[in-house]
Amino acid sequence: MANSERTPGVVAGRLQREALAENFADLHEPFDAHEALVAADRCYFCYDAPCINACPTSIDIPLFIRQIQAGQPASAAKTIFDQNILGGMCARVCPTETLCEEACVREAAEGKPVEIGRLQRFATDTVMATGAHPYARAAGTGKRIAVVGAGPAGLACAHRLAMKGHDVVMFDAREKPGGLNEYGIASYKTVDAFAQAEVAWLMQIGGIKLETGHRLGHEIMLEELQDEFDAVFLGVGLAGVNALRAEGEGHAHVRDAVDFIAELRQASDVSTVPVGRDVVVIGGGMTAVDAAVQSKLLGAEHVTIVYRRPRDRMSASEYEQQLATSKGVRIITGAAPVRLAGGEHVTGIELAYTHDGPDGLTTTAETFMLKADQVLKAIGQHLDGAPGAMALDGGKIAVDGPGRTSVDGVWAGGDCATGGDDLTVTAVAEGRDAAEDIHATLMS
Amino acid sequence: MADLTSDFIGIKSPNPFWLASAPPTDKEYNVRRAFEAGWGGVVWKTLGEAGPPIVNVNGPRYGVVYGADRRVLGINNIELITDRPLEVNLKEITRVKKDFPDRALVTSIMVPCEEQAWKDILPRVEDTGCDGIELNFGCPHGMSERGMGSAVGQVPEYIQMVAEWCKEHTDLPVIVKLTPNITDIRYPARAAKAGGADAVSLINTVSSITSVNLDTMSPEPSIDGKGSHGGYCGPAVKPIALNMVAEIARDPETAGLPISGIGGVTTWRDAAEFLALGAGNVQVCTAAMVYGFGIIKELTAGLSAWMDEKGYSSVAEVTGRAVPNVTDWQYLNLNYITKARIDQDACIKCGRCYAACEDTSHQAIEMKEGRVFEVIDAECVACNLCVDVCPVEGCITMEELDPGVIDARTGKPVEADYGNWTTHPNNPATRAAE
Ligand SMILES: Cc1cc2nc3c(=O)[nH]c(=O)nc-3n(C[C@H](O)[C@H](O)[C@H](O)COP(=O)(O)OP(=O)(O)OC[C@H]3O[C@@H](n4cnc5c(N)ncnc54)[C@H](O)[C@@H]3O)c2cc1C
Ligand SMILES: Cc1cc2nc3c(=O)[nH]c(=O)nc-3n(C[C@H](O)[C@H](O)[C@H](O)COP(=O)(O)O)c2cc1C
Ligand code: SF4
Numbered sequence: 001m002a003n004s005e006r007t008p009g010v011v012a013g014r015l016q017r018e019a020l021a022e023n024f025a026d027l028h029e030p031f032d033a034h035e036a037l038v039a040a041d042r043c044y045f046c047y048d049a050p051c052i053n054a055c056p057t058s059i060d061i062p063l064f065i066r067q068i069q070a071g072q073p074a075s076a077a078k079t080i081f082d083q084n085i086l087g088g089m090c091a092r093v094c095p096t097e098t099l100c101e102e103a104c105v106r107e108a109a110e111g112k113p114v115e116i117g118r119l120q121r122f123a124t125d126t127v128m129a130t131g132a133h134p135y136a137r138a139a140g141t142g143k144r145i146a147v148v149g150a151g152p153a154g155l156a157c158a159h160r161l162a163m164k165g166h167d168v169v170m171f172d173a174r175e176k177p178g179g180l181n182e183y184g185i186a187s188y189k190t191v192d193a194f195a196q197a198e199v200a201w202l203m204q205i206g207g208i209k210l211e212t213g214h215r216l217g218h219e220i221m222l223e224e225l226q227d228e229f230d231a232v233f234l235g236v237g238l239a240g241v242n243a244l245r246a247e248g249e250g251h252a253h254v255r256d257a258v259d260f261i262a263e264l265r266q267a268s269d270v271s272t273v274p275v276g277r278d279v280v281v282i283g284g285g286m287t288a289v290d291a292a293v294q295s296k297l298l299g300a301e302h303v304t305i306v307y308r309r310p311r312d313r314m315s316a317s318e319y320e321q322q323l324a325t326s327k328g329v330r331i332i333t334g335a336a337p338v339r340l341a342g343g344e345h346v347t348g349i350e351l352a353y354t355h356d357g358p359d360g361l362t363t364t365a366e367t368f369m370l371k372a373d374q375v376l377k378a379i380g381q382h383l384d385g386a387p388g389a390m391a392l393d394g395g396k397i398a399v400d401g402p403g404r405t406s407v408d409g410v411w412a413g414g415d416c417a418t419g420g421d422d423l424t425v426t427a428v429a430e431g432r433d434a435a436e437d438i439h440a441t442l443m444s
Numbered sequence: 445m446a447d448l449t450s451d452f453i454g455i456k457s458p459n460p461f462w463l464a465s466a467p468p469t470d471k472e473y474n475v476r477r478a479f480e481a482g483w484g485g486v487v488w489k490t491l492g493e494a495g496p497p498i499v500n501v502n503g504p505r506y507g508v509v510y511g512a513d514r515r516v517l518g519i520n521n522i523e524l525i526t527d528r529p530l531e532v533n534l535k536e537i538t539r540v541k542k543d544f545p546d547r548a549l550v551t552s553i554m555v556p557c558e559e560q561a562w563k564d565i566l567p568r569v570e571d572t573g574c575d576g577i578e579l580n581f582g583c584p585h586g587m588s589e590r591g592m593g594s595a596v597g598q599v600p601e602y603i604q605m606v607a608e609w610c611k612e613h614t615d616l617p618v619i620v621k622l623t624p625n626i627t628d629i630r631y632p633a634r635a636a637k638a639g640g641a642d643a644v645s646l647i648n649t650v651s652s653i654t655s656v657n658l659d660t661m662s663p664e665p666s667i668d669g670k671g672s673h674g675g676y677c678g679p680a681v682k683p684i685a686l687n688m689v690a691e692i693a694r695d696p697e698t699a700g701l702p703i704s705g706i707g708g709v710t711t712w713r714d715a716a717e718f719l720a721l722g723a724g725n726v727q728v729c730t731a732a733m734v735y736g737f738g739i740i741k742e743l744t745a746g747l748s749a750w751m752d753e754k755g756y757s758s759v760a761e762v763t764g765r766a767v768p769n770v771t772d773w774q775y776l777n778l779n780y781i782t783k784a785r786i787d788q789d790a791c792i793k794c795g796r797c798y799a800a801c802e803d804t805s806h807q808a809i810e811m812k813e814g815r816v817f818e819v820i821d822a823e824c825v826a827c828n829l830c831v832d833v834c835p836v837e838g839c840i841t842m843e844e845l846d847p848g849v850i851d852a853r854t855g856k857p858v859e860a861d862y863g864n865w866t867t868h869p870n871n872p873a874t875r876a877a878e
Contacts, residue, residue, distance in 0.1 A: 047798050105794040
């Protein structure tokens with residue numbers, strides 16, 4: 001007898017193949033050419049457009065939309081890539097509802113912004129589908145730069161440096177490049193192995209040597225890199241996961257949401273990924289939503305997100321919260337875990353209502369139990385093992401301006417560095433800007 | 445309820461909406477369906493001489509200009525007059541008129557510029573029982589190269605001559621259809637009147653090339669790699685048509701000459717505008733070709749509702765209402781002073797007004813912290829560009845300054861009295877007269 005949504009415990013294959021295929025298909029269908037023209041026609045070509053300012057990479061959005069209107073999606077893509085070489089990924093994963101589309105004047109006018117994200121995808125897909133890479137390298141400078149971390153920050157930095165004629169070696173601890181694009185982002189945002197396809201497309205620029213399985217602090221040391229290279233860029237993300245610090249955290253089937261997601265993302269067949277019948281996800285951010293939604297899509301019968309603060313404090317956008325509830329995820333706010341029940345395996349979670357008072361958030365004596373055979377922790381990631389000499393700020397590598405760290409010749413960007421939100425697009429912007437600064441510094 | 449019945453030069457129809465001579469009126473099947481849908485009248489697709497009919501191209505005959513979302517703004521065509529035998533058309537006209545006696549059925553004709561040709565065809569047309577004839581002096585393509593259509597329409601003497609022949613050889617009312625492809629529309633209108641025509645109708649299509657295929661370097665519509673000069677019609681030509689209708693309506697020499705307004709009529713509002721500028725009725729082609737005959741319901745209901753709202757009881761009461769307000773530039777009141785006003789609550793902060801005024805006008809809009817756009821009265825010349833480019837209706841408006849108020853731009857008080865260019869001190873003619 002095959003498993004179903006009601007099978008107890010953490011098991012794989014709760015849903016039929018067809019249902020799984022449908023669940024993990026593209027969240028937003030790509031535009032066809034006609035839809036793109038209709039959507040593009042809605043752009044007002046605003047003066048000093050607010051959407052540009054709202055984009056961390058400052059893409060000239062009205063310009064690229066006008067280029068789509070004028071029948072040249074490839075030129076539109078060039079406008080995008082000039083600012084954001086991962087424009088294809090960003091078109092899929094950016095929370096546009098809190099970025100460009102929130103700023104769109106048509107959001108103010110009629111609550112319906114120009115669909116910038118999907119238009120961006122239309123343009124970038126047009127170019128990437130051809131396989132052609134629209135940039136060539138400048139003449140070699142003879143400078144060598146080490147980029148540590150092949151996530152969005154590292155990739156953007158490496159590409160910009162290679163384009164300027166520098167030689168780049170990009171190290172990553174994992175087996176595959178892409179960072180969270182490959183291991184973290186929800187499956188339904190990046191179907192068809194887009195993350196690897198994008199990295200391959202980007203690497204066509206040439207001049208970037210990729211070394212996977214190289215972990216800073218293990219196979220490679222910062223001091224050695226400093227000796228060997230003219231500059232170093234750190235884009236190592238947040239590899240550490242915050243602990244719950246609640247009793248019973250050691251029970252089986254209590255795990256980090258990012259690991260669960262990584263397993264899902266790496267599975268060649270989602271029907272082999274086990275998931276609980278009663279899943280509880282702790283946290284209020286994008287990771288919590290992604291873990292909850294994907295648990296539901298895998299066939300968990302009950303999925304609950306528990307967040308300790310009020311709903312409006314969740315860092316997951318309203319749109320994402322709605323996505324979760326539309327998939328049948330229940331969101332409980334104002335409650336925090338106090339104890340995980342169970343023997344060998346977790347069987348439930350005890351939660352206490354919280355109180356948001358002048359002394360900050362405190363738990364009340366009033367508690368309740370939720371049935372749980374799987375608990376996913378999504379209460380944040382932290383920087384893991386920053387190289388010794390580096391000044392930190394709030395647990396992240398302190399940078400000023402375009403990614404300069406306290407150590408001469410070492411730049412940092414993306415989630416591991418201070419400044420900006422922890423978003424793909426922000427990482428791209430910081431990687432790109434650090435590259436420009438490295439170039440300016442080395443060539444002066 | 446407003447009475448939409450129309451009496452245009454003695455031709456009666458239940459409403460003032462006729463289908464213009466074009467594909468919608470090319471055959472019995474179409475016209476029957478149009479009448480069933482509620483159209484007040486039709487001008488049958490232009491008939492030519494007896495004998496082998498003309499032939500059309502066998503490739504595409506229309507080009508197009510789109511607005512947003514592929515909305516058709518204009519169509520051009522290289523279609524000729526009817527390509528069906530005269531006898532067939534005459535039989536069909538007879539049958540349809542018999543079955544729809546209350547509708548207007550006017551026959552459009554284009555035959556060579558020889559009296560005999562008109563003498564031959566007119567009795568045959570009369571025999572159909574139709575209500576009138578329209579002389580097609582308008583098509584800019586194909587026929588004009590054979591000395592017919594707009595070639596005749598561009599020579600006032602010919603218009604007069606042909607109109608005279610028609611008045612002589614038939615008792616049917618004669619409408620002369622005018623081509624806009626001429627510098628001053630008043631000359632052919634005057635010629636039509638001098639020739640005894642009962643009315644003019646205008647405009648026919650505007651000579652045009654809608655686009656060029658940049659791969660093949662052929663104008664569109666392309667016939668085997670070549671294109672020609674087609675006739676443009678649809679909403680895009682309405683301003684040209686309104687202008688020409690008004691010119692004729694206010695020309696003392698043609699004052700009172702009935703006008704059938706044509707060109708871009710798409711909704712009831714367009715029709716009301718044509719009527720206001722002097723048209724006795726309107727004719728529609730492109731809107732029917734784009735949306736089908738069903739639009740007649742919106743046209744009639746809309747015109748009727750608007751007339752009720754304004755208290756007009758008949759179409760005739762609307763005709764010409766705006767004509768006295770069409771004047772020459774020199775008579776416009778230069779003491780009427782307005783300033784742009786931006787409604788901050790309605791503003792969506794797109795900044796289009798700013799780009800327009802700053803880059804191309806008078807640097808009269810200030811962009812303040814937080815994308816707040818404000819008009820600088822001292823610079824605003826009231827050109828209206830900001831109003832025109834603002835995507836939010838009613839957000840930017842023009843406010844009239846009351847007499848006595850200081851115009852911040854000139855530093856002078858607004859004068860209470862009307863004053864125009866003819867009396868303005870900067871006018872050399874005024875100075876010469878002093
Ligand atoms: C589950 C989840 C969902 C998300 N969804 C979205 C989303 O939908 N939209 C969005 O904009 N953002 C999303 N984010 C955030 C986004 O993924 C990150 O902000 C972004 O990936 C940061 O890029 P980065 O290059 O700084 O770091 P990462 O993407 O984390 O890349 C860091 C890279 O460095 C490598 N590395 C780490 N330590 C070392 C070391 N010591 N030595 C060598 N290499 C090392 C890692 O293997 C990795 O490849 C999500 C994050 C998570 C966790
Ligand atoms: C407000 C305005 C004023 C114009 N004034 C002139 C003019 O003084 N002389 C002239 O030759 N053309 C004038 N034009 C016509 C333009 O030069 C141009 O030929 C016309 O607008 C068509 O081009 P476009 O629609 O592509 O802009 C004017 C156009 C506008 C909109
Ligand atoms: S009316 Fe003309 S001059 Fe005045 S603010 Fe608007 S665009 Fe500028």
